[in-house]
Amino acid sequence: MTTRQHLDANAICIMLLLCVCWGLQQVAVKLATPVISATLQLGLRSGIAAMLVLALIRWKQIPFSLRDRHVLPGLLAGLFFALEFLCVSYGLTLTTASHMSVFLYTAPIFTVIGLHTTIPGERLRAWQWMGVLAAFVGIAIAFSGAMALPTGALQSMLMGDGLGVLAALLWSATTLTIRFSSLSEAEPTTTLFYQLAGAAVLLTGIVLWRGEPWAAWDHITWISMFFQSVIVAFASYLAWFWLMRRYLVSRLSVFSFLTPLFGVAAGMILMHDAISPRFAIGAIMVLGGIVLVNAKK
Incomplete structure:
Protein backbone atom coordinates (compact mmCIF):
# COMPACT_ATOMS: atom_id res chain seq x y z
CA MET A 1 0.00 0.00 0.00
CA THR A 2 1.33 3.44 -0.94
CA THR A 3 2.65 5.51 1.98
CA ARG A 4 0.85 8.84 2.39
CA GLN A 5 2.80 12.04 3.04
CA HIS A 6 2.27 14.79 5.59
CA LEU A 7 0.91 18.03 4.17
CA ASP A 8 3.45 20.22 2.38
CA ALA A 9 3.09 23.79 1.04
CA ASN A 10 1.52 22.64 -2.24
CA ALA A 11 -1.08 20.50 -0.50
CA ILE A 12 -1.98 23.31 1.91
CA CYS A 13 -2.44 25.82 -0.94
CA ILE A 14 -4.62 23.40 -2.91
CA MET A 15 -6.69 22.60 0.18
CA LEU A 16 -7.24 26.30 0.87
CA LEU A 17 -8.52 26.82 -2.68
CA LEU A 18 -10.75 23.75 -2.40
CA CYS A 19 -12.16 24.98 0.90
CA VAL A 20 -13.08 28.31 -0.72
CA CYS A 21 -14.90 26.51 -3.54
CA TRP A 22 -16.70 24.14 -1.19
CA GLY A 23 -17.61 27.00 1.12
CA LEU A 24 -19.29 28.76 -1.80
CA GLN A 25 -21.15 25.62 -2.84
CA GLN A 26 -24.07 25.77 -0.39
CA VAL A 27 -24.56 29.48 -1.05
CA ALA A 28 -24.60 28.81 -4.80
CA VAL A 29 -27.31 26.18 -4.34
CA LYS A 30 -29.37 28.44 -2.08
CA LEU A 31 -29.15 31.36 -4.52
CA ALA A 32 -30.67 29.28 -7.32
CA THR A 33 -33.43 27.57 -5.30
CA PRO A 34 -36.11 30.18 -6.15
CA VAL A 35 -35.86 28.94 -9.76
CA ILE A 36 -34.71 25.31 -9.51
CA SER A 37 -34.93 22.90 -6.57
CA ALA A 38 -31.81 21.91 -4.67
CA THR A 39 -32.34 18.24 -5.54
CA LEU A 40 -32.54 19.00 -9.25
CA GLN A 41 -29.50 21.26 -9.05
CA LEU A 42 -27.37 18.61 -7.38
CA GLY A 43 -28.59 15.90 -9.75
CA LEU A 44 -27.90 17.98 -12.87
CA ARG A 45 -24.51 19.17 -11.69
CA SER A 46 -23.49 15.57 -10.93
CA GLY A 47 -24.61 14.41 -14.37
CA ILE A 48 -22.78 17.23 -16.16
CA ALA A 49 -19.62 16.64 -14.15
CA ALA A 50 -19.82 12.86 -14.79
CA MET A 51 -19.88 13.51 -18.54
CA LEU A 52 -16.89 15.83 -18.20
CA VAL A 53 -15.01 13.12 -16.30
CA LEU A 54 -15.79 10.57 -19.03
CA ALA A 55 -14.54 13.02 -21.64
CA LEU A 56 -11.33 13.48 -19.65
CA ILE A 57 -10.89 9.69 -19.39
CA ARG A 58 -11.19 9.29 -23.14
CA TRP A 59 -8.97 12.29 -23.92
CA LYS A 60 -6.14 11.12 -21.62
CA GLN A 61 -6.76 7.44 -22.49
CA ILE A 62 -7.06 6.51 -18.82
CA PRO A 63 -7.83 2.81 -18.31
CA PHE A 64 -11.47 2.45 -17.27
CA SER A 65 -13.82 -0.52 -17.30
CA LEU A 66 -17.11 -1.38 -15.65
CA ARG A 67 -15.86 -4.96 -15.27
CA ASP A 68 -12.69 -4.39 -13.25
CA ARG A 69 -12.07 -4.78 -9.50
CA HIS A 70 -13.21 -1.23 -8.77
CA VAL A 71 -16.85 -1.81 -9.71
CA LEU A 72 -18.26 -3.03 -6.37
CA PRO A 73 -16.53 -0.45 -4.13
CA GLY A 74 -17.32 2.14 -6.80
CA LEU A 75 -21.03 1.37 -6.64
CA LEU A 76 -20.95 1.51 -2.82
CA LEU A 94 -35.12 23.60 6.19
CA THR A 95 -31.94 25.32 7.34
CA VAL A 112 -10.49 10.72 11.67
CA ILE A 113 -12.00 8.34 14.23
CA GLY A 114 -12.40 5.62 11.61
CA LEU A 115 -8.86 6.01 10.30
CA HIS A 116 -7.31 6.38 13.74
CA THR A 117 -8.65 3.02 14.88
CA THR A 118 -7.61 1.07 11.77
CA ILE A 119 -4.46 2.49 10.11
CA PRO A 120 -1.29 3.10 12.17
CA GLY A 121 0.01 5.75 9.77
CA GLU A 122 -3.19 7.78 10.13
CA ARG A 123 -3.24 7.89 13.94
CA LEU A 124 -3.40 11.25 15.67
CA ARG A 125 -1.38 12.15 18.73
CA ALA A 126 -2.71 13.79 21.90
CA TRP A 127 -2.22 17.40 20.83
CA GLN A 128 -3.77 16.62 17.44
CA TRP A 129 -6.88 15.22 19.11
CA MET A 130 -6.98 18.47 21.07
CA GLY A 131 -6.93 20.26 17.73
CA VAL A 132 -9.89 18.23 16.47
CA LEU A 133 -11.81 19.05 19.64
CA ALA A 134 -10.91 22.75 19.47
CA ALA A 135 -12.03 22.98 15.86
CA PHE A 136 -15.34 21.24 16.56
CA VAL A 137 -16.06 23.34 19.65
CA GLY A 138 -15.15 26.46 17.68
CA ILE A 139 -17.71 25.64 15.01
CA ALA A 140 -20.34 24.99 17.67
CA ILE A 141 -19.62 28.35 19.36
CA ALA A 142 -19.69 30.21 16.06
CA PHE A 143 -23.26 29.07 15.34
CA SER A 144 -24.70 28.69 18.84
CA GLY A 145 -26.75 31.86 18.38
CA ALA A 146 -29.35 29.83 16.44
CA MET A 147 -30.82 28.60 19.72
CA ALA A 148 -32.42 32.03 20.17
CA LEU A 149 -34.87 31.36 17.31
CA PRO A 150 -38.63 30.93 17.94
CA THR A 151 -39.80 27.37 18.56
CA GLY A 152 -41.24 26.74 15.09
CA ALA A 153 -38.24 28.08 13.24
CA LEU A 154 -35.88 26.29 15.62
CA GLN A 155 -37.56 22.90 15.01
CA SER A 156 -37.28 23.33 11.25
CA MET A 157 -33.66 24.38 11.50
CA LEU A 158 -32.77 21.51 13.82
CA MET A 159 -34.29 19.03 11.37
CA GLY A 160 -32.26 20.57 8.55
CA ASP A 161 -29.16 20.55 10.75
CA GLY A 162 -29.80 16.88 11.55
CA LEU A 163 -29.84 16.10 7.83
CA GLY A 164 -26.54 17.96 7.60
CA VAL A 165 -25.02 15.67 10.24
CA LEU A 166 -26.42 12.61 8.45
CA ALA A 167 -24.87 13.89 5.22
CA ALA A 168 -21.56 14.23 7.08
CA LEU A 169 -21.77 10.59 8.23
CA LEU A 170 -22.43 9.51 4.65
CA THR A 189 -11.20 9.98 -12.45
CA THR A 190 -12.49 6.44 -11.81
CA THR A 191 -13.41 7.19 -8.20
CA LEU A 192 -15.03 10.48 -9.09
CA PHE A 193 -17.05 9.03 -11.95
CA TYR A 194 -18.66 6.39 -9.75
CA GLN A 195 -19.70 9.00 -7.19
CA LEU A 196 -21.01 11.52 -9.68
CA ALA A 197 -22.90 8.90 -11.68
CA GLY A 198 -24.51 7.57 -8.50
CA ALA A 199 -25.67 11.05 -7.47
CA ALA A 200 -26.90 11.90 -10.97
CA VAL A 201 -29.00 8.72 -11.26
CA LEU A 202 -30.53 8.88 -7.78
CA LEU A 203 -31.22 12.61 -7.55
CA THR A 204 -32.54 13.19 -11.07
CA GLY A 205 -34.59 10.00 -10.73
CA ILE A 206 -36.25 11.41 -7.61
CA VAL A 207 -36.95 14.70 -9.38
CA LEU A 208 -38.52 12.93 -12.37
CA TRP A 209 -40.57 10.69 -10.05
CA ARG A 210 -41.91 13.76 -8.23
CA GLY A 211 -42.63 15.50 -11.53
CA GLU A 212 -40.83 18.73 -10.65
CA PRO A 213 -41.15 21.52 -13.25
CA TRP A 214 -38.06 22.66 -15.14
CA ALA A 215 -38.57 26.40 -14.87
CA ALA A 216 -36.94 29.00 -17.11
CA TRP A 217 -33.46 29.74 -15.78
CA ASP A 218 -32.20 33.23 -15.05
CA HIS A 219 -28.57 34.40 -15.21
CA ILE A 220 -27.96 33.61 -11.52
CA THR A 221 -29.10 30.02 -12.08
CA TRP A 222 -26.78 29.58 -15.08
CA ILE A 223 -23.80 30.96 -13.17
CA SER A 224 -24.62 28.82 -10.15
CA MET A 225 -24.94 25.64 -12.22
CA PHE A 226 -21.66 26.32 -14.07
CA PHE A 227 -19.86 26.85 -10.77
CA GLN A 228 -21.41 23.74 -9.17
CA SER A 229 -20.85 21.49 -12.20
CA VAL A 230 -17.49 22.51 -13.66
CA ILE A 231 -15.65 24.10 -10.74
CA VAL A 232 -16.94 22.13 -7.73
CA ALA A 233 -18.19 18.72 -8.91
CA PHE A 234 -15.54 18.30 -11.64
CA ALA A 235 -12.32 20.23 -10.98
CA SER A 236 -12.34 20.46 -7.17
CA TYR A 237 -13.30 16.81 -6.63
CA LEU A 238 -10.57 15.64 -9.00
CA ALA A 239 -8.08 17.70 -7.02
CA TRP A 240 -9.42 16.25 -3.74
CA PHE A 241 -8.99 12.64 -4.87
CA TRP A 242 -5.52 13.42 -6.20
CA LEU A 243 -4.62 14.73 -2.73
CA MET A 244 -6.15 11.67 -1.06
CA ARG A 245 -3.83 9.38 -3.01
CA ARG A 246 -0.70 11.25 -1.90
CA TYR A 247 -1.29 12.72 1.56
CA LEU A 248 -2.58 11.54 4.94
CA VAL A 249 -6.38 11.62 4.72
CA SER A 250 -6.84 12.51 8.39
CA ARG A 251 -4.78 15.70 7.94
CA LEU A 252 -6.62 16.65 4.75
CA SER A 253 -10.03 15.98 6.31
CA VAL A 254 -9.45 18.07 9.41
CA PHE A 255 -8.02 20.89 7.29
CA SER A 256 -11.45 21.15 5.66
CA PHE A 257 -12.78 22.66 8.90
CA LEU A 258 -11.96 25.95 7.15
CA THR A 259 -14.74 25.36 4.63
CA PRO A 260 -17.65 26.47 6.85
CA LEU A 261 -15.80 29.70 7.57
CA PHE A 262 -15.48 30.44 3.88
CA GLY A 263 -19.13 29.46 3.47
CA VAL A 264 -20.22 31.99 6.08
CA ALA A 265 -18.00 34.64 4.50
CA ALA A 266 -19.68 33.94 1.15
CA GLY A 267 -23.07 34.27 2.85
CA MET A 268 -22.06 37.66 4.25
CA ILE A 269 -20.93 38.94 0.86
CA LEU A 270 -23.56 37.40 -1.42
CA MET A 271 -26.55 37.07 0.91
CA HIS A 272 -25.82 39.90 3.36
CA ASP A 273 -25.63 37.62 6.42
CA ALA A 274 -24.55 39.31 9.64
CA ILE A 275 -21.50 38.22 11.64
CA SER A 276 -21.46 37.92 15.44
CA PRO A 277 -18.68 38.01 18.04
CA ARG A 278 -19.32 34.30 18.64
CA PHE A 279 -18.39 33.59 15.05
CA ALA A 280 -15.09 35.45 15.43
CA ILE A 281 -14.24 33.44 18.57
CA GLY A 282 -15.21 30.19 16.86
CA ALA A 283 -13.12 31.03 13.80
CA ILE A 284 -10.01 31.54 15.93
CA MET A 285 -10.60 28.18 17.63
CA VAL A 286 -11.04 26.42 14.29
CA LEU A 287 -7.84 27.90 12.88
CA GLY A 288 -5.96 27.00 16.07
CA GLY A 289 -7.28 23.45 15.91
CA ILE A 290 -6.13 23.00 12.31
CA VAL A 291 -2.64 24.21 13.25
CA LEU A 292 -2.51 21.63 16.07
CA VAL A 293 -3.71 18.78 13.89
CA ASN A 294 -1.11 19.50 11.21
CA ALA A 295 1.77 20.05 13.68
CA LYS A 296 4.76 17.75 13.30
CA LYS A 297 6.50 16.94 16.61
Missing part, protein backbone atom coordinates in the same frame (compact mmCIF):
# COMPACT_ATOMS: atom_id res chain seq x y z
CA ALA A 77 -19.10 4.84 -2.84
CA GLY A 78 -21.55 6.15 -5.42
CA LEU A 79 -24.51 5.16 -3.25
CA PHE A 80 -23.08 6.88 -0.15
CA PHE A 81 -22.25 9.98 -2.20
CA ALA A 82 -25.75 10.11 -3.69
CA LEU A 83 -27.44 9.73 -0.30
CA GLU A 84 -25.18 12.43 1.15
CA PHE A 85 -26.37 14.99 -1.36
CA LEU A 86 -29.95 13.85 -1.06
CA CYS A 87 -29.69 14.82 2.62
CA VAL A 88 -28.06 18.10 1.64
CA SER A 89 -30.79 18.95 -0.88
CA TYR A 90 -33.61 18.37 1.60
CA GLY A 91 -31.68 19.94 4.47
CA LEU A 92 -31.22 23.18 2.54
CA THR A 93 -34.99 23.61 2.39
CA THR A 96 -29.56 28.00 6.08
CA ALA A 97 -26.61 27.49 3.75
CA SER A 98 -24.28 28.50 6.58
CA HIS A 99 -25.70 25.89 8.94
CA MET A 100 -25.51 23.20 6.26
CA SER A 101 -21.86 24.04 5.65
CA VAL A 102 -21.11 23.72 9.35
CA PHE A 103 -22.82 20.39 9.97
CA LEU A 104 -21.81 18.83 6.65
CA TYR A 105 -18.17 19.53 7.46
CA THR A 106 -18.28 17.65 10.72
CA ALA A 107 -17.44 14.70 8.44
CA PRO A 108 -13.69 14.93 9.25
CA ILE A 109 -14.45 14.02 12.87
CA PHE A 110 -16.02 10.69 11.84
CA THR A 111 -13.32 10.09 9.23
CA TRP A 171 -19.52 11.62 3.39
CA SER A 172 -17.27 9.94 5.96
CA ALA A 173 -18.58 6.53 4.86
CA THR A 174 -17.68 7.44 1.27
CA THR A 175 -14.15 8.47 2.27
CA LEU A 176 -13.58 5.31 4.32
CA THR A 177 -14.95 3.12 1.50
CA ILE A 178 -12.43 4.66 -0.87
CA ARG A 179 -9.57 4.41 1.61
CA PHE A 180 -10.17 0.74 2.53
CA SER A 181 -10.89 -0.58 -0.98
CA SER A 182 -9.17 -0.87 -4.34
CA LEU A 183 -10.37 2.68 -5.06
CA SER A 184 -7.53 3.96 -2.88
CA GLU A 185 -5.15 3.04 -5.70
CA ALA A 186 -7.51 3.78 -8.58
CA GLU A 187 -7.26 6.76 -10.86
CA PRO A 188 -9.02 9.81 -9.34
Whole structure:
Protein backbone atom coordinates (compact mmCIF):
# COMPACT_ATOMS: atom_id res chain seq x y z
CA MET A 1 0.00 0.00 0.00
CA THR A 2 1.33 3.44 -0.94
CA THR A 3 2.65 5.51 1.98
CA ARG A 4 0.85 8.84 2.39
CA GLN A 5 2.80 12.04 3.04
CA HIS A 6 2.27 14.79 5.59
CA LEU A 7 0.91 18.03 4.17
CA ASP A 8 3.45 20.22 2.38
CA ALA A 9 3.09 23.79 1.04
CA ASN A 10 1.52 22.64 -2.24
CA ALA A 11 -1.08 20.50 -0.50
CA ILE A 12 -1.98 23.31 1.91
CA CYS A 13 -2.44 25.82 -0.94
CA ILE A 14 -4.62 23.40 -2.91
CA MET A 15 -6.69 22.60 0.18
CA LEU A 16 -7.24 26.30 0.87
CA LEU A 17 -8.52 26.82 -2.68
CA LEU A 18 -10.75 23.75 -2.40
CA CYS A 19 -12.16 24.98 0.90
CA VAL A 20 -13.08 28.31 -0.72
CA CYS A 21 -14.90 26.51 -3.54
CA TRP A 22 -16.70 24.14 -1.19
CA GLY A 23 -17.61 27.00 1.12
CA LEU A 24 -19.29 28.76 -1.80
CA GLN A 25 -21.15 25.62 -2.84
CA GLN A 26 -24.07 25.77 -0.39
CA VAL A 27 -24.56 29.48 -1.05
CA ALA A 28 -24.60 28.81 -4.80
CA VAL A 29 -27.31 26.18 -4.34
CA LYS A 30 -29.37 28.44 -2.08
CA LEU A 31 -29.15 31.36 -4.52
CA ALA A 32 -30.67 29.28 -7.32
CA THR A 33 -33.43 27.57 -5.30
CA PRO A 34 -36.11 30.18 -6.15
CA VAL A 35 -35.86 28.94 -9.76
CA ILE A 36 -34.71 25.31 -9.51
CA SER A 37 -34.93 22.90 -6.57
CA ALA A 38 -31.81 21.91 -4.67
CA THR A 39 -32.34 18.24 -5.54
CA LEU A 40 -32.54 19.00 -9.25
CA GLN A 41 -29.50 21.26 -9.05
CA LEU A 42 -27.37 18.61 -7.38
CA GLY A 43 -28.59 15.90 -9.75
CA LEU A 44 -27.90 17.98 -12.87
CA ARG A 45 -24.51 19.17 -11.69
CA SER A 46 -23.49 15.57 -10.93
CA GLY A 47 -24.61 14.41 -14.37
CA ILE A 48 -22.78 17.23 -16.16
CA ALA A 49 -19.62 16.64 -14.15
CA ALA A 50 -19.82 12.86 -14.79
CA MET A 51 -19.88 13.51 -18.54
CA LEU A 52 -16.89 15.83 -18.20
CA VAL A 53 -15.01 13.12 -16.30
CA LEU A 54 -15.79 10.57 -19.03
CA ALA A 55 -14.54 13.02 -21.64
CA LEU A 56 -11.33 13.48 -19.65
CA ILE A 57 -10.89 9.69 -19.39
CA ARG A 58 -11.19 9.29 -23.14
CA TRP A 59 -8.97 12.29 -23.92
CA LYS A 60 -6.14 11.12 -21.62
CA GLN A 61 -6.76 7.44 -22.49
CA ILE A 62 -7.06 6.51 -18.82
CA PRO A 63 -7.83 2.81 -18.31
CA PHE A 64 -11.47 2.45 -17.27
CA SER A 65 -13.82 -0.52 -17.30
CA LEU A 66 -17.11 -1.38 -15.65
CA ARG A 67 -15.86 -4.96 -15.27
CA ASP A 68 -12.69 -4.39 -13.25
CA ARG A 69 -12.07 -4.78 -9.50
CA HIS A 70 -13.21 -1.23 -8.77
CA VAL A 71 -16.85 -1.81 -9.71
CA LEU A 72 -18.26 -3.03 -6.37
CA PRO A 73 -16.53 -0.45 -4.13
CA GLY A 74 -17.32 2.14 -6.80
CA LEU A 75 -21.03 1.37 -6.64
CA LEU A 76 -20.95 1.51 -2.82
CA ALA A 77 -19.10 4.84 -2.84
CA GLY A 78 -21.55 6.15 -5.42
CA LEU A 79 -24.51 5.16 -3.25
CA PHE A 80 -23.08 6.88 -0.15
CA PHE A 81 -22.25 9.98 -2.20
CA ALA A 82 -25.75 10.11 -3.69
CA LEU A 83 -27.44 9.73 -0.30
CA GLU A 84 -25.18 12.43 1.15
CA PHE A 85 -26.37 14.99 -1.36
CA LEU A 86 -29.95 13.85 -1.06
CA CYS A 87 -29.69 14.82 2.62
CA VAL A 88 -28.06 18.10 1.64
CA SER A 89 -30.79 18.95 -0.88
CA TYR A 90 -33.61 18.37 1.60
CA GLY A 91 -31.68 19.94 4.47
CA LEU A 92 -31.22 23.18 2.54
CA THR A 93 -34.99 23.61 2.39
CA LEU A 94 -35.12 23.60 6.19
CA THR A 95 -31.94 25.32 7.34
CA THR A 96 -29.56 28.00 6.08
CA ALA A 97 -26.61 27.49 3.75
CA SER A 98 -24.28 28.50 6.58
CA HIS A 99 -25.70 25.89 8.94
CA MET A 100 -25.51 23.20 6.26
CA SER A 101 -21.86 24.04 5.65
CA VAL A 102 -21.11 23.72 9.35
CA PHE A 103 -22.82 20.39 9.97
CA LEU A 104 -21.81 18.83 6.65
CA TYR A 105 -18.17 19.53 7.46
CA THR A 106 -18.28 17.65 10.72
CA ALA A 107 -17.44 14.70 8.44
CA PRO A 108 -13.69 14.93 9.25
CA ILE A 109 -14.45 14.02 12.87
CA PHE A 110 -16.02 10.69 11.84
CA THR A 111 -13.32 10.09 9.23
CA VAL A 112 -10.49 10.72 11.67
CA ILE A 113 -12.00 8.34 14.23
CA GLY A 114 -12.40 5.62 11.61
CA LEU A 115 -8.86 6.01 10.30
CA HIS A 116 -7.31 6.38 13.74
CA THR A 117 -8.65 3.02 14.88
CA THR A 118 -7.61 1.07 11.77
CA ILE A 119 -4.46 2.49 10.11
CA PRO A 120 -1.29 3.10 12.17
CA GLY A 121 0.01 5.75 9.77
CA GLU A 122 -3.19 7.78 10.13
CA ARG A 123 -3.24 7.89 13.94
CA LEU A 124 -3.40 11.25 15.67
CA ARG A 125 -1.38 12.15 18.73
CA ALA A 126 -2.71 13.79 21.90
CA TRP A 127 -2.22 17.40 20.83
CA GLN A 128 -3.77 16.62 17.44
CA TRP A 129 -6.88 15.22 19.11
CA MET A 130 -6.98 18.47 21.07
CA GLY A 131 -6.93 20.26 17.73
CA VAL A 132 -9.89 18.23 16.47
CA LEU A 133 -11.81 19.05 19.64
CA ALA A 134 -10.91 22.75 19.47
CA ALA A 135 -12.03 22.98 15.86
CA PHE A 136 -15.34 21.24 16.56
CA VAL A 137 -16.06 23.34 19.65
CA GLY A 138 -15.15 26.46 17.68
CA ILE A 139 -17.71 25.64 15.01
CA ALA A 140 -20.34 24.99 17.67
CA ILE A 141 -19.62 28.35 19.36
CA ALA A 142 -19.69 30.21 16.06
CA PHE A 143 -23.26 29.07 15.34
CA SER A 144 -24.70 28.69 18.84
CA GLY A 145 -26.75 31.86 18.38
CA ALA A 146 -29.35 29.83 16.44
CA MET A 147 -30.82 28.60 19.72
CA ALA A 148 -32.42 32.03 20.17
CA LEU A 149 -34.87 31.36 17.31
CA PRO A 150 -38.63 30.93 17.94
CA THR A 151 -39.80 27.37 18.56
CA GLY A 152 -41.24 26.74 15.09
CA ALA A 153 -38.24 28.08 13.24
CA LEU A 154 -35.88 26.29 15.62
CA GLN A 155 -37.56 22.90 15.01
CA SER A 156 -37.28 23.33 11.25
CA MET A 157 -33.66 24.38 11.50
CA LEU A 158 -32.77 21.51 13.82
CA MET A 159 -34.29 19.03 11.37
CA GLY A 160 -32.26 20.57 8.55
CA ASP A 161 -29.16 20.55 10.75
CA GLY A 162 -29.80 16.88 11.55
CA LEU A 163 -29.84 16.10 7.83
CA GLY A 164 -26.54 17.96 7.60
CA VAL A 165 -25.02 15.67 10.24
CA LEU A 166 -26.42 12.61 8.45
CA ALA A 167 -24.87 13.89 5.22
CA ALA A 168 -21.56 14.23 7.08
CA LEU A 169 -21.77 10.59 8.23
CA LEU A 170 -22.43 9.51 4.65
CA TRP A 171 -19.52 11.62 3.39
CA SER A 172 -17.27 9.94 5.96
CA ALA A 173 -18.58 6.53 4.86
CA THR A 174 -17.68 7.44 1.27
CA THR A 175 -14.15 8.47 2.27
CA LEU A 176 -13.58 5.31 4.32
CA THR A 177 -14.95 3.12 1.50
CA ILE A 178 -12.43 4.66 -0.87
CA ARG A 179 -9.57 4.41 1.61
CA PHE A 180 -10.17 0.74 2.53
CA SER A 181 -10.89 -0.58 -0.98
CA SER A 182 -9.17 -0.87 -4.34
CA LEU A 183 -10.37 2.68 -5.06
CA SER A 184 -7.53 3.96 -2.88
CA GLU A 185 -5.15 3.04 -5.70
CA ALA A 186 -7.51 3.78 -8.58
CA GLU A 187 -7.26 6.76 -10.86
CA PRO A 188 -9.02 9.81 -9.34
CA THR A 189 -11.20 9.98 -12.45
CA THR A 190 -12.49 6.44 -11.81
CA THR A 191 -13.41 7.19 -8.20
CA LEU A 192 -15.03 10.48 -9.09
CA PHE A 193 -17.05 9.03 -11.95
CA TYR A 194 -18.66 6.39 -9.75
CA GLN A 195 -19.70 9.00 -7.19
CA LEU A 196 -21.01 11.52 -9.68
CA ALA A 197 -22.90 8.90 -11.68
CA GLY A 198 -24.51 7.57 -8.50
CA ALA A 199 -25.67 11.05 -7.47
CA ALA A 200 -26.90 11.90 -10.97
CA VAL A 201 -29.00 8.72 -11.26
CA LEU A 202 -30.53 8.88 -7.78
CA LEU A 203 -31.22 12.61 -7.55
CA THR A 204 -32.54 13.19 -11.07
CA GLY A 205 -34.59 10.00 -10.73
CA ILE A 206 -36.25 11.41 -7.61
CA VAL A 207 -36.95 14.70 -9.38
CA LEU A 208 -38.52 12.93 -12.37
CA TRP A 209 -40.57 10.69 -10.05
CA ARG A 210 -41.91 13.76 -8.23
CA GLY A 211 -42.63 15.50 -11.53
CA GLU A 212 -40.83 18.73 -10.65
CA PRO A 213 -41.15 21.52 -13.25
CA TRP A 214 -38.06 22.66 -15.14
CA ALA A 215 -38.57 26.40 -14.87
CA ALA A 216 -36.94 29.00 -17.11
CA TRP A 217 -33.46 29.74 -15.78
CA ASP A 218 -32.20 33.23 -15.05
CA HIS A 219 -28.57 34.40 -15.21
CA ILE A 220 -27.96 33.61 -11.52
CA THR A 221 -29.10 30.02 -12.08
CA TRP A 222 -26.78 29.58 -15.08
CA ILE A 223 -23.80 30.96 -13.17
CA SER A 224 -24.62 28.82 -10.15
CA MET A 225 -24.94 25.64 -12.22
CA PHE A 226 -21.66 26.32 -14.07
CA PHE A 227 -19.86 26.85 -10.77
CA GLN A 228 -21.41 23.74 -9.17
CA SER A 229 -20.85 21.49 -12.20
CA VAL A 230 -17.49 22.51 -13.66
CA ILE A 231 -15.65 24.10 -10.74
CA VAL A 232 -16.94 22.13 -7.73
CA ALA A 233 -18.19 18.72 -8.91
CA PHE A 234 -15.54 18.30 -11.64
CA ALA A 235 -12.32 20.23 -10.98
CA SER A 236 -12.34 20.46 -7.17
CA TYR A 237 -13.30 16.81 -6.63
CA LEU A 238 -10.57 15.64 -9.00
CA ALA A 239 -8.08 17.70 -7.02
CA TRP A 240 -9.42 16.25 -3.74
CA PHE A 241 -8.99 12.64 -4.87
CA TRP A 242 -5.52 13.42 -6.20
CA LEU A 243 -4.62 14.73 -2.73
CA MET A 244 -6.15 11.67 -1.06
CA ARG A 245 -3.83 9.38 -3.01
CA ARG A 246 -0.70 11.25 -1.90
CA TYR A 247 -1.29 12.72 1.56
CA LEU A 248 -2.58 11.54 4.94
CA VAL A 249 -6.38 11.62 4.72
CA SER A 250 -6.84 12.51 8.39
CA ARG A 251 -4.78 15.70 7.94
CA LEU A 252 -6.62 16.65 4.75
CA SER A 253 -10.03 15.98 6.31
CA VAL A 254 -9.45 18.07 9.41
CA PHE A 255 -8.02 20.89 7.29
CA SER A 256 -11.45 21.15 5.66
CA PHE A 257 -12.78 22.66 8.90
CA LEU A 258 -11.96 25.95 7.15
CA THR A 259 -14.74 25.36 4.63
CA PRO A 260 -17.65 26.47 6.85
CA LEU A 261 -15.80 29.70 7.57
CA PHE A 262 -15.48 30.44 3.88
CA GLY A 263 -19.13 29.46 3.47
CA VAL A 264 -20.22 31.99 6.08
CA ALA A 265 -18.00 34.64 4.50
CA ALA A 266 -19.68 33.94 1.15
CA GLY A 267 -23.07 34.27 2.85
CA MET A 268 -22.06 37.66 4.25
CA ILE A 269 -20.93 38.94 0.86
CA LEU A 270 -23.56 37.40 -1.42
CA MET A 271 -26.55 37.07 0.91
CA HIS A 272 -25.82 39.90 3.36
CA ASP A 273 -25.63 37.62 6.42
CA ALA A 274 -24.55 39.31 9.64
CA ILE A 275 -21.50 38.22 11.64
CA SER A 276 -21.46 37.92 15.44
CA PRO A 277 -18.68 38.01 18.04
CA ARG A 278 -19.32 34.30 18.64
CA PHE A 279 -18.39 33.59 15.05
CA ALA A 280 -15.09 35.45 15.43
CA ILE A 281 -14.24 33.44 18.57
CA GLY A 282 -15.21 30.19 16.86
CA ALA A 283 -13.12 31.03 13.80
CA ILE A 284 -10.01 31.54 15.93
CA MET A 285 -10.60 28.18 17.63
CA VAL A 286 -11.04 26.42 14.29
CA LEU A 287 -7.84 27.90 12.88
CA GLY A 288 -5.96 27.00 16.07
CA GLY A 289 -7.28 23.45 15.91
CA ILE A 290 -6.13 23.00 12.31
CA VAL A 291 -2.64 24.21 13.25
CA LEU A 292 -2.51 21.63 16.07
CA VAL A 293 -3.71 18.78 13.89
CA ASN A 294 -1.11 19.50 11.21
CA ALA A 295 1.77 20.05 13.68
CA LYS A 296 4.76 17.75 13.30
CA LYS A 297 6.50 16.94 16.61
